Amino acid sequence: MSALARLTATETKLFFREPIMAFFALAFPPILLVVFGLIPAMREPDPDLGGLRAINAYVPIIIAMTLALFALTSLSQLFATYREKGVLRRMRTTPVKPWVMLGAQLLMATILSLATTLVVLAIGRLALDVNLPLRLPAYLISYVLAALAMFAVGLLVASLAPTGKSASAIGTLVFFPIVFFAGLWLPRAGMNDVLRTISDFTPLGAGVQSLQDSTAGQWPQPLHVAVMLGWTIVAGGLAARYFRWE
Template sequence: MSALLRLTATETKLFFREPIVVFFALAFAPILLVVLGSIPAMRAPDAGLGGVRPIELYVPVVVAIGVSLFALSGLAPLFAAYREKGVLRRMRTTPVEPAVLLGAQLLMATALSAGTVVVMLAVGRLAFGVDLPRQLPGYLAGYLLLASALFAIGLLVAALAPSSRSAGAIGTLVFFPLAFFGGLWLPRAGMTEVLLTISDLTPLGAGVQALQDATAGHAPQLPHLGVLLGWLVVAGGLAARFFRWE
């Protein structure tokens, strides 16, 4: 545990040396939330959404988008760059196990993204009058599973990609379909039955619904949590299986 914490602290320091990665991982989502909330139509009740203001549905969506950007545009290229620059090869001569290194990356990413989520919830509440989550334990459970699943996917991309540039390209290709089924362009409430079924099987779709349920005061549904857990187990296991030092 002490080795994990020390390595996590080191990884955090290295992370903040990459300003572009820091911007997309931590700053882009709060800025996106401010932009969306500044649109008058987003703050007005929508009859097509049952009288709910669109911004209320979009706060969980932007939270999920922020985590996915951290995972696919931040964590994956950064970790792949370690291999490309020989950092992992040098670490191979130390007692550090791959699982400890992967764990440190996950712990660092989860802690930093959690801080960003707090900022977005505060912005949504103070700037646009969006209610804070009414079911806090359910919201935390949904967020932790969502973050863990997406970071596991990001680490899998990093494990498979031969370079940081290819990791960024793969991450971008993965991000857009995930964002669509997460409701960025078309809210889940407006999806057809087929699209909604597909969305429920994706990490962003299941994660967004879990966060929306908890925000409304309901416990996240077990099928959605199960989907997130499944993505975590499968992607995390494959990331560890295909981990390469060089």
Template sequence: MTWIFALAVPPLLLIVFGAIPAFREADPALGGLRVIDLYAPILVAVGVTILAVYSLPQQFAGYRERGVLRRMRTTPVRPPALLGALLLLFTALGVCTLALVLVLARLAYGVPLPAAPLAYASAYLLTVLALFSLGLLVAALAPSATSASAVGLVLFFSLAFFGGLWIPRDRMSDVLRAASDLTPVGAGVQSLQDAAAGGWPSLLSILVLMGWTIVAGGSAARLFRWE
């Protein structure tokens, strides 16, 4: 039931961060923004990350390990159809997490809704594609659900760090920020923040997200095993 974890963690973290008084005060060093304003897009990306690199690989590797995919070859429902259904399910769960975080942030802490909704949706879609491609690569390589969970957990904490979960990207050093820009979560968070402020994702962020999608997705397609 890792999808419950994905739905619950971002809103709960938002409540925890929102309970810190200093996070609700405008910071001149952040251009007048509050730390809680920065965390809304970060937590949206964290929700996608949980689903993409932890839940999805574990689920699909488990199906392969138990022989579910092999048995499906003898039925009218083909394994690729199951993969498509899982991707749609986890995408829908990610959208639910997005809505929960944005609504809670707005109602509880006065965080403005994205100033450029179309740009925000585009940034979110690019982030989903990049992270799900990475998750499919993990699913392709992991021999079991246990190994998929272990790899996914390490990936999640690493990506969450570069996405700014522990140190918001605006407060990272220049070197760490540059490294973050090249990760799918870092580029995704930057794209979401740009759209939240009324702009469009930068060319660098778009290229990084598309690069992860093409490389990880292409590798997953070549290496994927149904049995």
């Protein structure tokens, strides 16, 4: 096995040794979807959502929330903690370079978030009769762009936070407005024009709309693609500029 593969496997084992973090990142999104699905009103067409069932609107929102959980709790907190404890500094004395740790964390977050996404889609389809994406390539592109944008934001938090605890605090403060504009409390279709415009320029607001468009058989709108790419470039660039290995 390559160093990246071995380190990814090790980091995954360590991730599962944090039961609270693992629960919220992996189990909480599917459970939340099931809870929403048990509410009768969520399974009925909603005139405020253009006749769409609320549960259909919430599947991409919960998938986007999964990305936010991995980026702002797992990825940012673990990197800040490793830097605080000198793990990254000590790795410089080994043949494994620090950037391999970065790759392992990103690979682990991508694989686990994708697994959670598949579980959410399976529950939505099999238990709640939610339609699967009609344009799968567009859906995959939207998912990848949303993941890149959120992971860039998570790395930016990790680069600015001096300790693991501060990374957790900053990540929490960033998490709630991001998932609000993604539609967790009020779906985008139910937002007024001002809130929806703000949502369009957030990484998960653009991501959720792109996932919804792809599910309906359309390609993501150029504005939303540009927004997700913009967040990836800007947040990723700032993270690279300010990231400290020790």
